[in-house]
Structure formats: structure tokens, C-alpha cells
Amino acid sequence: MKNILVIGATSAIAQTFIERMAVGDNKLFLVARDKDKLSTIKNDLRIKKNINITTFILDVNDHNNYDSMFNTAKSYLGRIDILLMAHGTLPDQKECEEKVETAVFEFGINALSIIVLCLKAAKIFEDQKFGLLAVITSVAGDRGRQSNYIYGSAKGAVNIFLQGLRNRLTKYGVSVLTVKPGFVDTPMTAHLPKNLLFSKPEVIAKGIVKAINKNKSKEIYLPGYWRIIMFIIKSIPGKIFNKLSL
Numbered sequence: 307m308k309n310i311l312v313i314g315a316t317s318a319i320a321q322t323f324i325e326r327m328a329v330g331d332n333k334l335f336l337v338a339r340d341k342d343k344l345s346t347i348k349n350d351l352r353i354k355k356n357i358n359i360t361t362f363i364l365d366v367n368d369h370n371n372y373d374s375m376f377n378t379a380k381s382y383l384g385r386i387d388i389l390l391m392a393h394g395t396l397p398d399q400k401e402c403e404e405k406v407e408t409a410v411f412e413f414g415i416n417a418l419s420i421i422v423l424c425l426k427a428a429k430i431f432e433d434q435k436f437g438l439l440a441v442i443t444s445v446a447g448d449r450g451r452q453s454n455y456i457y458g459s460a461k462g463a464v465n466i467f468l469q470g471l472r473n474r475l476t477k478y479g480v481s482v483l484t485v486k487p488g489f490v491d492t493p494m495t496a497h498l499p500k501n502l503l504f505s506k507p508e509v510i511a512k513g514i515v516k517a518i519n520k521n522k523s524k525e526i527y528l529p530g531y532w533r534i535i536m537f538i539i540k541s542i543p544g545k546i547f548n549k550l551s552l
Contacts, residue, residue: 314393416460
């Protein structure tokens with residue numbers, strides 16, 4: 307039996323992950339902002355899977371409500387074996403460049419909220435001396451590109467933070483998994499033209515479950531070929547890179 311907490315449970319990847327983890331005696335505690343979507347997911351799972359599940363409504367911009375969420379999760383789950391953090395937005399780069407307040411808001415969602423939630427989760431895992439924290443970031447955090455460097459810088463900050471957190475928690479028997487997907491065909495990317503590099507949420511969720519089952523504490527690229535793609539992109543000399551429209 308696994309006790310699983312999912313923050314950002316209404317995201318496409320999280321929903322597929324939840325479907326895969328809703329088995330046996332597993333208990334699920336699902337957190338998201340959209341009350342109606344969360345209720346639909348909960349009811350569907352109860353009908354199809356007959357599994358222990360409860361929910362919590364949280365706006366990740368409301369840092370003051372984090373403690374209440376974690377306390378409620380611990381009260382229901384008893385302990386937290388797995389925490390998946392899957393919330394985020396894909397901001398409009400041009401709007402972020404023109405409106406500082408938009409850039410600050412988007413950075414807050416995609417970086418600061420994740421970092422603060424992870425710090426609070428880390429204390430729980432540290433006290434338990436076991437558990438796995440998985441955070442979905444992005445390959446966009448590997449190198450800044452003019453098309454999405456606000457989003458990329460937020461994900462880059464999270465990636466570096468998780469490296470340090472992994473270093474801190476390893477001695478307590480706690481795993482920290484950084485998940486770096488490439489392009490994923492979700493409602494968040496519905497406005498983008500699709501190509502062969504886009505993956506379905508099911509592919510990403512399957513990779514996350516596989517890494518969790520192996521208790522990996524590392525950075526993973528999903529699908530795996532993105533490790534090669536990003537290695538090439540990171541290897542381009544700055545003088546050349548700065549002339550590219552990426």
C-alpha cells in the first residue's frame with residue numbers, strides 16, 4: 307500500500323499518473339485549485355477503481371494555506387510515501403516582457419510556489435526518514451531561449467533547487483526525483499503547433515511511475531531522447547546560439 311499526495315492533480319500528466327496509481331490498497335490525496343475538475347476526478351476514480359481518495363482545494367499562490375493542506379494530507383494518509391508536484395502554467399513570453407507584474411506572477415507559480423511547497427514537504431520526509439518527492443519541471447530549464455525564458459528560468463531555478471534538496475535529503479533515506487518532460491500534448495500547449503517531438507501525457511506518466519517504482523533519486527528526461535536533444539542544445543557555443551531564433 308502506498309499513500310500518495312498529488313499537487314496539481316487536475317493537470318493532464320497528473321490525471322494519467324493518478325489513474326495508474328489508483329490500484330490495490332493505495333490511498334490518494336489530491337490537491338488542485340479547480341474544485342469542479344477535482345470533484346469529477348474524485349468521483350470517476352471512486353466509481354471505476356473503488357479506491358480510498360480525498361481532495362483539498364488549494365491555490366498555490368496562497369502560501370498561507372500550505373500548512374493546512376499538508377496537515378490535512380497527513381491526517382488522512384497517516385504518512386506520505388509519494389508526493390508528486392505537477393502544477394504549473396505556460397506563460398505568454400511577450401506579455402511577461404511587457405508587463406513586469408505578469409512575469410512576477412508566472413515566476414511565482416512556476417518556481418516560488420514549488421520551492422516553498424518542497425521545503426515544507428522536505429521537513430515531513432526528513433522526520434519520517436523515508437519517502438519520495440517527484441517534481442515535474444521541464445527541459446526548458448536547461449538553457450534560456452528567447453521564446454520562453456521566463457518559463458525556462460523558473461524551471462531552471464527549480465532544477466537547481468531540487469539538486470540541493472536531493473543532496474540534503476539523501477542521508478535521511480528520502481528520494482528526490484526531477485522529471486524533465488519535453489513537449490507534451492496537453493491543454494496547456496493546445497495553442498502550439500504540434501510536431502513529432504510532442505508526446506502524450508500517458509507517455510510521461512508511465513515514465514514517472516516507472517522511475518518511482520525503481521525509487522530513483524535523480525534527474526530524468528521524458529521521453530529519454532530529450533537528454534540527447536538538450537545535450538546538443540547546451541553544447542552550442544554562445545556566439546552561435548545567440549544568433550538562433552529558438
